[in-house]
Each structure stands twice: as structure tokens, then as C-alpha cells.
Amino acid sequence: MTGLIERYRDRLPFAAEDPVVTLGEGSTPLVHAPALSQRAGAEVWCKLEGLNPTGSFKDRGMTCAVSAAVREGARAIVCASTGNTAASAAAYAARAGIRCAVIVPDGKIATGKLAQALMHGARVIALRGNFDLALALVRELAASHPIALVNSVNEFRIEGQKTSSFEIAEALDAELDALCIPVGNAGNITAYWRGFDELGQRPRMLGFQAAGAAPLVLGAPVQAPETVASAIRIGNPARWEDAMNAMTASGGEIRAVTDEQILAAYRLLASTEGIFCEPASAASVAGLLVHGAGDAQRVACVLTGHGLKDPQTALGEAGAVVSCEPDRAAVERAVLG
């Protein structure tokens, strides 16, 4: 499988001779979701972005951001992260042989993401503050040092991430009517809209924020964002204007879903569709089920990250393990009971 720069080079800002740092990202499955379709009264598809190399869509942006950084001669990259950007940046930096530092909110990132960033050899800095503060600090740092900033304020991130729209359009026989997507820093909704816009398609962009971290819904930054969906625990999105533009231009909406609704969708996906995503990803499905998609016939939900990223939340939501004595009768009772 080729990476997305090679696959879509004619639509990305890379020339044939440019260095490419890739882990074979993109080309993720678009899976029909029969149980969701029935509940939503529409044809629902799930874009499984958790099947990217590091387990989230961030890899699409990262292959472009890190390739561009290498092209410019950067020796190091830096980002603020709720977890997945850190895991992705760390992996692509390792691949490129350059240094990586990530700043994460202390104690607020999922276990799998922390393990990834550390394993890939990044310097992981736990900030006693939230994501918004971390981003403000790395922006200052990158402005005064020769370090490439790989958050989604970096245009190459958006360019890479727009390719998911191309893949969705290629996979479907007819055009999409609506796209449901979780919104945190709002880079991804910006990217999807750009991708569809470049294709001349106009699906309604339905963005969903967690109720405790819903600045775009409230129309004002949230000082202390709080939600179980740690990947979208963001109070002041860097791509605020772009997200509002995607919403308005596509005739879409940005709405809130509660943690309870997010977790219900999270369990439903796992138990009825066989799809294990992380809580933030389930916000797209929660939004579809709670708010609907108007008269849309064909809907895609972006499942942004893999469920294995956050085993702690999963174990807290799932049923209990059945313990068993090692004899046949006990096993029989345990299995059939």
C-alpha cells in the first residue's frame, strides 16, 4: 500500500523529487453500518480512521507536515497534543530520524497514546495546564526556535487530512449528503470541507463537540473544558473561523453531545457494528443519533481514532470478566450461563 502523498501527489503541495516520510497512511476502510442506518433512517457509512498506522487520522496530516519539515531542513518538530497528535508526530519523527517534543496536559491523555509517544522516543512534557495553554506555549516556542510546529495550525496538516474526503468520494457510487465529525481544535472539519470543495461536492458538514467543551456551539471560548472524550477536550479551537466557514458554506451545523450520549454511541458501535473507536470518535455517531441529519440519505461518520488507544475508558464502560475454576462443570456454567 502506498502512502497518501504518493497516491494524491497531484493534489498535494509536493513535487516528484521531494522527500516523503510515510508509514503507508490513508486508504482506510469505509464500512457500511446497518444497525446505525436503521436507527438513523439513512444509509450510514463509517470511515475507520483508527486504521491508520498510529491509530488515528492525525497520520494523514503528519506525513505531509513531517515531509515538509524535512524538505525545509528541520532537525526537530514540536506539538501540543491531547494525545493522538503526539503519538503520530513521535512515530513520523522516528521514521525521519529527527527529534520530537510533545507537550500534553498532565494526566489528561489516554494510556495508549502516552505509550506510543514514549516508545517512539519523543520527549514527552506533561504540562500543568490544559491543551489550549499548551498550544499557545508551543506556538511561541516554534516562533523563536528552528523547530517545525506540527499542530493543525500547520497548513500541511490540513492538506494531508483533506485526502480522506477524496477516499470517501471514490468509495461511494453517489455523492454524500452529510458528514458527521467530532470537532476539537477544528482542523479536521476544515480539512474535510476543503477536500469536498476541491471535488465540487457539498455534503453538509455536521460537527459535534462534547457538551463540556463546546466553544463553537456556545460562541465563546471555554476556560476549563471537561469531557470523557479527551481528544476533543479543547476550549479555544485554533481553526475556529475555518470551522464556522465549513459549517456555513455547506449548510451544516455544529452542535453539542453530552458525555452520556457519547458513551452510549461508543458502546453501540462496539456491540452492534463490531467497530471499536475511541470516545471522541463516537461523538460523530452520538450527534447523528441525537440530532439527526435532516433529510440526508447518505451519511458518513468519521471515526477518528481506534478504541485501543483508551483501554481505561473501555474497561470502565464494558461488562465484567467471568472468573472460573479450572474444571469442566465450572467452565460449562461459565460459558453457557
Ligand SMILES: *Cc1c(COP(=O)(O)O)cnc(C)c1O
Ligand atoms: C484530534 C482528534 C479529534 C479532533 O480533531 P480536530 O482536528 O482537533 O478537530 C477527534 N478525534 C480524535 C480521536 C482525535 O485524535
